[in-house]
Amino acid sequence: MATYYQPYQGKIIRHITYRQFDFDRSFADTATSINYFGTNILNHLHTRSRSWVIRNNMFVHEGMPLNANTIADNERYLRSLNFIRDARILVRPVAANSDSVDLLVITKDLFSLTGEIHDLSTTKQYISVSDVNFLGLGQSISGAIVNDKNRKPNVGTDLKYTKYNLFNSFTSLGVEYTDVGHNIYTHQQNEHGFYINADRPLFSQYASYYWSLHLSDVESEPNYGTFSVDDSTFYKYHYKMFDATFGYNIGAVKSRYSTKIPLRKVISLRYYNYDFLQSPQQFYDRYVEMLNGRQALLAQFTLFKQQFYKTNYVLGFGTTEDIPYGFNISFTSGWYKLKDLSRPYVGVDANRYLYSNKGDIAQFFLRTGGYFKGGLQDATVLLGSSFYSRLLLWNNVKIRQFMRLSYTGQFSTFAAEPLRINNAFGLENFRQDSVQGNQRLTLRSQTIFFGPGKVFGFAYAPFLTGDLSYLKATQKSIDHSPFYYSIGGGLRVRNENLVFGTIELKGVFLPRKIAGENRFKIGISTNLRFRYNSSYVSPPALLEYNGDVSNDIF
Known part of the structure; x- marks a missing residue:
């Protein structure tokens, strides 16, 4: 991403000018308006971002020596703003032998x-x-x-x-x-x-x-x-x-x-306290984290060497997406108290991101952590890999294949919540939380077909999906058969000039009959957000194994 700026490394930034475009302008050809049903009405309701708002989100300033990696960071940061669809920072040489350059910052609003x-x-x-x-x-x-x-x-x-x-x-x-x-x-x-x-x-x-x-x-x-x-x-x-x-x-x-991109070292400290003045009486004798008082003091040491690669048609419908590559590893230790149970904690969260020259994207991840009280307690290991294929073309249709394989195991369990499959590491659209286990192996597959053209400004993408999970059941599980699987498909539509998220129509079939779970599911979801975490560092936290709230995993 920083390659474009490297020939100007060290030159003094003389002037920075700004150009903002409304949501109805084409970023490839700013002289062209995007017209579809309702555009005129939306234009009257939209207020373009003020130039000083964009300027205040710049950490590159006039008079500074140009650093390629810093400008690439700033361009990516502008794209991460909730109200910006896309951004570019362009270099304008002053003269052939000049030691100075000018910058042009171009942004396009979302409606x-x-x-x-x-x-x-x-x-x-x-x-x-x-x-x-x-x-x-x-x-x-x-x-x-x-x-x-x-x-x-x-x-x-x-x-x-x-x-x-x-x-x-x-x-x-x-x-x-x-x-x-x-x-x-x-x-x-x-x-x-x-x-x-x-x-x-x-x-x-x-x-x-x-x-x-x-x-x-x-x-x-x-x-x-x-x-x-x-x-x-x-x-x-x-x-x-x-x-x-x-x-x-x-x-x-x-x-x-x-x-050069240096090896970064970040030290972090976090304290939190959920002070429950009253807890549900139904759980007075159980360690249920979300419904009981808890507090933690955690320290974290993070090492990362990471950049971002610009691409598209991964989670979006053509807009610029910043995909990380490099590595990020965090070591966490501290103290955690749940109700009257107080214990030291240690954990590791490691991620390796790869991007091939042909556009294949891969992530390898490892999360592990546990507590100590008279020995090791509530230890968990989560590891796996996610993969996005290069963008394939077939009759003007763009195709990406996504796969994720993950394994989770619990050991020396005392008070930890059991493993479930109603989350990102199980079956999509599975709702039953009484299916529990202490070992979980899941393979998830999804094929996405990005269609050509748009309908009233909306891009569309049919998709096929399939999940297979192995769950070694505990005594509290309502179903002791270890294998669960689902197949399905649907259609996603999105107008990426609007801040409103993706609309998804989806049907899923569960071949096995499971108590409390419908075998056929058809539904429509609105304002979905398909976006991964683009932050370099996350706050210190305990191991998360029944979900991925922070979107650290593709």
Whole structure:
């Protein structure tokens, strides 16, 4: 990605100019407008990003010597902003023998206004509206309202505001209030909460530090059923959360003008406390992490040597995607307490990213961790590999093949949650959480066909999918047969000029009959986000083996 800038390494950046384009402009030919049904209406609703908003998200400035890797980092960072579809930083030589260059920064907006309508029936209605770049000022607002006759009170709301890059510090600050949050256990909309989130990521490998602070006060209320806290189907909880992280990038400033990609070393410290003032009585004698008080003090040492390669048609429909290559390995240790169970913890999270000259993409991953109390307890190993084939062409159809093979094993189990297959390391669209085990082996395959042309600005991609899992059952599992599999397919559509996510129509068939699980499933999902984590460093965390919330794995 930095190759384009290397001939200008060390030259002084004389001037930086900015050009912003609306969502309806072609990035390949900015003189050409993208016209389809409704474009004129959307244009009247859209406000272009202000030039100073883009300028404030630059960490390359006039008067600095040009560093190829820093500019490549800055271009990628601009593309990662929620309201930017694509970005380029172009070099304009001043003269043949000049020691200076000019930069041209080009960005293209997303149409930032979006909304959703769910459950539009006679008994329940859900409507939400959001703008991720309100007034073009680099700020997000959103609001949702629920009207449910089976709920007391019938009407509930969710309000959220986020300011990106507060005071040019690369820190995002967000506040949210909701009384229609989803219950941790039942997923009913009876959770009331107030949240404050501040995040400054390691936005560049040359940034000196990163930090985050998250605060919340969350409580479930009996808005459904008998509307009583004594209802056995109501899971009452109330907790306050404090979560703070700080990380320091050793030697970042000294290597800022190096022509080589150095080995980065980052030390991080994190403390969090989920203080449960009240836990569900249904779990008073069990160690259930998400429904009990817990706190941790974790230290992490991260080594990474990583760049990003620009490509497309991996998770998107043609927009520029930044694929990591290199390696990233983190060593974590510290102390963790769940209810009255207090133990030291150690863990490793290692990733190797490969990108071939022909466009094949691969990731090898290893996660392992465990606790110590009178010996090793709750040890887990998760390892595997993900693979995206090179982009294949057949009659104007672009094809990618995706495969992931993963193995997970638990040892010396004491209080850890069992392995399940209703997550990224199991079967897609499998919902049953009573299928449990202590060893899991899963092969996932998906073939994606990106169709030619667009319909009203929407690109489309039919796909076929198949999953096979082996799960060594525990005594608590409802099904003791070890093999589970599913086959299916569907259609994804997306207009990548809109901030609204992918729409997916999907059908899945489970050949085996499993208690509590439908064998045939057909559904439509909206506003899906297919995006991997492009951050260099994640906060210290315990091993995650029943999911991939941070999107560290392809």
